Amino acid sequence: MSEWLEVTVEMFPYGLIPVGELLEDAGVSGYVIEDEEDFRRFLEENRQYWDYVDPELLEQKRGKCCLKFYVTGDGDGRALLSRVRRELALLPEKLEVDPGTLTVSWETVREEDWANNWKRYYKPLPVGRRLRIVPAWENTQPEEGRISVVLNPGLTFGTGMHPSTKLCLQFLEETVTGGERVLDLGCGSGILSIAALLLGAGTASAWDIDPKAPDVACENAGLNGIGRDRYSAFSGDVLKNPGLLGETDIKGYNIVLANIVADVILALSPRVEDWLADRGAFICSGIIDTRAHEVEAALTQNGFRWEKREMEGWAAYLVRKAE
Structure with a gap:
């Protein structure tokens, strides 16, 4: 099972171009830019994913800008990450504008059957005064006073969350x-x-x-x-x-x-x-x-x-x- 590191660099928008150039020079083959406006646009244009986005993310994205890229989790990938961190630490003194904190964080991502992992977070959910949304794979007893709506949404929109x-x-x-x-x-x-x-x-x-x-x-x-x-x-x-x-x-x-x-x-x-x-x-x-x-x-x-x-x-x- 392969392992990757998802690396995130936080910055001001002014830092996007110089950080992107730094990554390309270091040998990072691709990266993704995320900011608040991108996230709002994503929500409006990709309705099918609304249910699978943490509701707190919108607030977390407010005013934020970051750049994400991936490296392999082996020795070569970790060596590349170390190089990028060293060069990022030296970048602010080379620029005339403030690129922001350039804080670097990363987490391990494994190639596994992630398509079903979200189910562990989808539990029976009371809604309003009379309804209760129940995942089809949950073996739960009816709740008195509420009507159960049993769902297996797959990756279509509509879990109730x-x-x-x-x-x-x-x-x-x-x-x-x-x-x-x-x-x-x-x-x-x-x-x-x-x-x-x-x-x-x-x-x-x-x-x-x-x-x-x-x-x-x-x-x-x-x-x-x-x-x-x-x-x-x-x-x-x-x-x-x-x-x-x-x-x-x-x-x-x-x-x-x-x-x-x-x-x-x-x-x-x-x-x-x-x-x-x-x-x-x-x-x-x-x-x-x-x-x-x-x-x-x-x-x-x-x-x-x-x-x-x-x-x-x-x-x-x-x-x-x-x-």
Whole structure:
């Protein structure tokens, strides 16, 4: 089993170019630059990984900049690391600008089956007042007063751990009264539409542009005793091709769910009314706090009233047509 060292050098942005040049001269073949803006952009553009990111990372990244590279864990790799550390210690006196602390840290990374390691951190999770998210591999007893939503999310979005998902589930608890038709856009693991059915909704249609998502969502529905007569999942972009929903289904959903990203919510805001039944509810989330004002402006412009909730730097909205 091979062993590598993941090395991190912390610095001010001014230090990125000289440190990068130093590494290249030392023989480091490649490196990755990370800063707060990169991390926020990653979160917005890679929704499928939201659940697998420690919620504290966003705060940890605030104002930080670092450069990461890898060396082998053998004698040659450790010798290269020692050389880099020596040359970094001498770098500040050669520069006219302050490169920052140039603090060097490293940790061992082994080539192993990491794809399943995250499961050890994914435990039963109470959400809101009535729900409890339970990993499919956990053998746990039901919790009195809570509805268990059993999930095996794989690497699709939707474990229930991300703040945006929690906010949607809270709104769902308060919105589902029984028998609703639900449209879940960007369904991922299917967690939201499955929870809606377990809360008492009648039927749900789930969509995602990720071709893996429908199989995952239907499998999760089955884990919760929900059959194909009540739950269906498909791959496609209904925003670009509304005809995918079928002419008879375009209008009449009591609840439309979209836990996606701000750009998609902005694009949905002028369209979602076409899919909502009278007095229907649009629950949207996945909106990082710095973009909430854009979503609010779009919802208002398209004639909606909304209730907003926030958690750990993310915003969600319960939206209805203004009367």
